[in-house]
Amino acid sequence: MKTILHVSCSPRGEAAESYRLSNRIVAWLSQRDPSTEVTQRVIGNGSLPHVDMNYAISQASLHDVSQDGSMALSETLVEELERADYVVIGTPMHNLSVPSALKAWLDHVVRARRTFTMTASGKVGTLRDRPVYIAIASGGRFSGERARQPDFLTPYLTTILAMIGLHNVTFFTVQGTGAGPDAVDATRIETEAALQAHFQPDHPRVS
Secondary structure, eight states, rough: EEEEEEEEEEETGSHHHHHHHHHHHHHHHHHHOOOEEEEEEEOOOTSSSSOOOOHHHHSSSOOOOOSHHHHHHHHHHHHHHHSSEEEEEEEETTTTTOOOHHHHHHHHHOTTTOOOOOOEEEEEOSOOOOOOOEEESSSSSEEEEEEEOOHHHHHHHHHHHHHOOOOOEEEEEEGGGGGGGGHHHHHHHHHHHHHHHOOTTTSOOOO
């Protein structure tokens, strides 16, 4: 049985475009094995606290000084990540980069001596690699010929996930959601075609 960790980062919850897109990715993955188990980690609602003092002190020492508070939560989140065969992250782009909820989750799971080690040549991830799918929704366009804003989100996520050993990262996007419903419908069609091309490359694309 395969397991999927689905991390939802939008404060709009299930109404969010990023949630809709990430749910489509989960559906595509689940089609491969109907017994697939999905772990839902909803963080866009403000339920995930930032790391606390004991966690911060632990990261600066040689030992974990606390198993309480955010250190215990960090361990729970890391274990969820370790168990997953696939990771699906649905996130909006906030101010050209990651929303604070996703940054908080990353601060919990990117942890010295747990998910990466520090060596003379740099930081080395300790997690096994597995497919990571990131569904991004943005009000403006940040890629392609119609891009009108910079993108600090995808380079950051690519780098920080690689730091813990996750290199197999694929992005799907719904861009230009601020341009109105017709533009959203058009970009949804483009994105669905991209999903089908990725998950069923031998089948005709939707039109």
